[in-house]
Amino acid sequence: MTQKKQSLFTRMAMAVAKAAGRPATFAAAAGIVVIWAASGPVFGFGDTWQLVINTGTTIVTFLMVFLIQNTQNRDTEAMQIKLDELIYAMKGANAALLDLEELDEKSLDVIRRHYLNRAAEAREKVGDTGLPGQEADHVDR
Template structure:
């Protein structure tokens, strides 16, 4: 990488430091901040352990409540609500991550002389256009020494 692209990448926020990350986080919407924090916390071993502990406590409480319908309803309702909400939070986080990744890849294509600029924004093309581009790339690779 030459000095100019490295400088441009540093100025654009590539390799974000703590200060830059804090500023970027402040600019996110409330929902995006909550979604990011929740998705991040959900992936921690502590969260898995906590959920496992809740299920164990629920299972141990079964005999106390005589395996009643209410006992079953507690875990069913709780897990359904959490799952339903997590789907949307994780999808939001994945959409943001995907868009950021595409922007980074587009920038790499743009600054690389040998790269094909027609691949910038390829994620917005139709399935047929994507298949055609994939076949073109495979043909170029097969033809190269």
């Protein structure tokens, strides 16, 4: 399979997300806050001094929300594809569970209740909560 070239935004979002999660990035951000706080007496703790940190943190937070959401969407989609492949590849698996993320909340609630009931029945059959060492995996279907 040929990999399609990623868009500029995707490449940038991945790079920023990776960089933002590094300890050095946290240290740099903490350093900026320390420098800002230390400069307070020089600027008389004035309105402009406060505005600098407020504006800077607001802009960074605003932009990071979109980058983080982009990264989260990509990760979730990749995980869904992998889970779909596992369901598809397992003999006897319920193929109707493929693409559940495309259903509305009401449909998902119905399916979830079904699996909650199956779990409760399985726990009843082992007479316990199905903790490790129990035979909950071997409950008749």
